Amino acid sequence: MSVFLHFLNTVLIFALLATGLNLVAGTGGMLNLSHAALAGVGAYTAVLLVMKAQWPWLAAFLAGGLLAAITGLVIGAVTLRLRGDYFALATLGFGVVAHALFNNWISLTRGPMGIPGVPAPSLLGLTLRSPAAQAAYIAVVLALAFLTARRLARSPWGRALRAIRDDQFAALALGKPALRFKVEAITIAGFFAGLAGAAQGFYIRFIDPQQFGLNLMISILVAVLFGGLGNYWGSLLGALMYVGLQHALSYIGLPPHLVGSGQQAILSVILLLLMIFRPKGLLPEPPLTRPAKAGEAG
Amino acid sequence: MDVALQIVINSLVAGSLYSLAAAGFTLIFGVLRVAHFAHGDVAMVGAYVALAVVALWGGQASVGTMAVGLGAGIVASMAVGVLVERWTYRPLRGAPAMQILIAAIAVARLLQSILQMTAGSSIQMFPIAQQAPLVIGGARITPVQLTVLGVSALLFTGLYFLINRTHLGAQIRAVADNPALARVQGIPVERVTMVVFACSSALAAVAGVLQGLVINIHPAMGFVLVLKAFAAVVLGGLGSIPGAIIGAFALGLFENVGAWYTSGIWKEPIAYLVLLLMLLIKPSGLLGRSTGEEVKL
Numbered sequence: 001m002s003v004f005l006h007f008l009n010t011v012l013i014f015a016l017l018a019t020g021l022n023l024v025a026g027t028g029g030m031l032n033l034s035h036a037a038l039a040g041v042g043a044y045t046a047v048l049l050v051m052k053a054q055w056p057w058l059a060a061f062l063a064g065g066l067l068a069a070i071t072g073l074v075i076g077a078v079t080l081r082l083r084g085d086y087f088a089l090a091t092l093g094f095g096v097v098a099h100a101l102f103n104n105w106i107s108l109t110r111g112p113m114g115i116p117g118v119p120a121p122s123l124l125g126l127t128l129r130s131p132a133a134q135a136a137y138i139a140v141v142l143a144l145a146f147l148t149a150r151r152l153a154r155s156p157w158g159r160a161l162r163a164i165r166d167d168q169f170a171a172l173a174l175g176k177p178a179l180r181f182k183v184e185a186i187t188i189a190g191f192f193a194g195l196a197g198a199a200q201g202f203y204i205r206f207i208d209p210q211q212f213g214l215n216l217m218i219s220i221l222v223a224v225l226f227g228g229l230g231n232y233w234g235s236l237l238g239a240l241m242y243v244g245l246q247h248a249l250s251y252i253g254l255p256p257h258l259v260g261s262g263q264q265a266i267l268s269v270i271l272l273l274l275m276i277f278r279p280k281g282l283l284p285e286p287p288l289t290r291p292a293k294a295g296e297a298g
Numbered sequence: 299m300d301v302a303l304q305i306v307i308n309s310l311v312a313g314s315l316y317s318l319a320a321a322g323f324t325l326i327f328g329v330l331r332v333a334h335f336a337h338g339d340v341a342m343v344g345a346y347v348a349l350a351v352v353a354l355w356g357g358q359a360s361v362g363t364m365a366v367g368l369g370a371g372i373v374a375s376m377a378v379g380v381l382v383e384r385w386t387y388r389p390l391r392g393a394p395a396m397q398i399l400i401a402a403i404a405v406a407r408l409l410q411s412i413l414q415m416t417a418g419s420s421i422q423m424f425p426i427a428q429q430a431p432l433v434i435g436g437a438r439i440t441p442v443q444l445t446v447l448g449v450s451a452l453l454f455t456g457l458y459f460l461i462n463r464t465h466l467g468a469q470i471r472a473v474a475d476n477p478a479l480a481r482v483q484g485i486p487v488e489r490v491t492m493v494v495f496a497c498s499s500a501l502a503a504v505a506g507v508l509q510g511l512v513i514n515i516h517p518a519m520g521f522v523l524v525l526k527a528f529a530a531v532v533l534g535g536l537g538s539i540p541g542a543i544i545g546a547f548a549l550g551l552f553e554n555v556g557a558w559y560t561s562g563i564w565k566e567p568i569a570y571l572v573l574l575l576m577l578l579i580k581p582s583g584l585l586g587r588s589t590g591e592e593v594k595l
Contacts, residue, residue: 031396085333085395086536089528090577093570100567132570207391214521218407221400262412263301273399276389 042194072190114208344503379499
């Protein structure tokens with residue numbers, strides 16, 4: 001049971017990360033490689049506010065999301081001047097800066113030693129200590145994020161974002177302020193990432209810079225691409241499959257010194273094959289307009 | 299005064315390493331419009347192969363064994379670079395940039411993990427004898443650092459002649475300018491692309507081996523090196539080889555000045571903060587003309 005609940009919590013947090021990335025990378029077509037670092041910003045903010053400033057849990061949790069969103073906004077405003085793949089590499093640079101901050105701002109973050117003894121979330125006088133209670137609140141957050149992201153992607157705002165992704169100049173010619181839409185998408189996704197990072201910190205009860213590095217970034221990316229860019233059910237499916245795969249890999253019994261690099265090798269091969277043979281993932285992005293059925297009016 | 303000179307020397311050494319990687323990165327971007335993220339890991343393969351070859355003789359490396367090791371490393375990197383082009387970029391011709399970049403990241407991570415499994419994840423150096431540094435105007439420079447400066451100067455001279463004075467160079471410039479038009483003119487675009495990957499990978503191998511001589515090598519070095527190359531390329535201006543080289547030396551200078559006044563641990567973030575400032579002030583880079591590829595709104 002506890003194995004299952006751990007699995008469930010991991011999937012939920014992962015799905016939250018993937019949902020955010022999908023809004024940026026799928027609907028928005030921007031490969032924001034600082035998404036994992038934004039989760040780290042959320043985690044450190046929320047945990048430090050609770051532990052050092054004695055903020056109530058919910059306020060700290062939301063503040064984590066908010067600071068990650070603001071960080072996303074700054075990153076977007078600066079790096080979106082670059083074309084697609086150079087934008088991605090520049091955001092990766094931001095990830096490195098964030099990692100260096102977590103590692104070197106030792107008076108605040110304790111650096112590579114990490115912050116142990118993170119208290120369990122407490123809400124309205126209830127302490128969410130059990131994995132089941134944690135899974136319940138994270139599921140609520142995920143459900144809200146999922147509905148928001150899907151609603152946004154279908155809204156006029158989302159349609160404009162997709163138009164900008166598919167043909168920026170045409171969208172500009174139609175008077176859509178491309179940069180503003182893109183920055184907004186990164187900001188919203190940053191909010192989701194921050195919440196996910198904070199949720200992870202309060203779940204594992206320990207945060208360190210390593211958790212929010214390139215490995216996490218690639219894992220989220222694999223989950224989103226597995227499921228299908230622009231398809232939000234796909235991100236949930238991708239998160240489930242990715243975490244499942246990770247658990248499966250830990251059972252095949254690689255020698256200890258090869259576990260990390262072996263998993264990395266297998267994931268890299270999967271990612272490479274996905275890109276070459278099935279770049280759209282398992283579930284394709286839903287079309288913008290429903291094709292009219294025969295006999296249907298309007 | 300000697301502090302300033304010392305910073306300049308350190309910056310020149312760092313800039314030489316970065317520029318060798320950045321030149322190849324920008325050359326590949328020029329012909330394929332691809333951000334070759336696996337470039338740093340191609341350099342790493344060269345460095346580790348060179349290390350393995352030098353270790354065959356045991357004991358300390360001499361100039362001769364280092365040269366043989368470097369040769370082997372260059373061949374290995376060229377082979378890996380060309381294979382990455384053949385098996386990853388070629389099937390993805392015409393695919394969206396994001397898809398190609400993700401594939402490149404996957405290749406980079408694969409190379410890194412293979413290396414980690416075979417060579418371990420510890421930090422290694424080439425077994426060379428400690429040499430007394432030369433003192434110039436109060437600043438110190440080791441013979442190995444001098445070698446780095448000499449080798450990169452030599453290679454850039456060679457690269458200049460290759461690009462600007464040979465038939466092959468003219469073909470490369472034609473492909474970079476307009477691949478479709480180059481094909482119409484009868485230029486074998488695919489073969490030129492392969493040659494560009496081979497040359498760039500050879501330069502990367504030299505960067506990797508030189509890094510092993512003056513600093514160290516480890517399985518994560520590819521990631522660090524390619525981000526440095528990228529930062530240098532953006533600093534100098536996309537797609538311009540002189541820009542990439544100037545950007546690399548500027549990056550080395552910023553890093554070393556920053557590291558001197560703060561502390562070594564902030565060296566990496568300083569590089570990206572400089573990049574960020576550059577993007578804010580002049581997104582097309584120091585030498586770059588606006589290509590219309592970066593979006594200004």
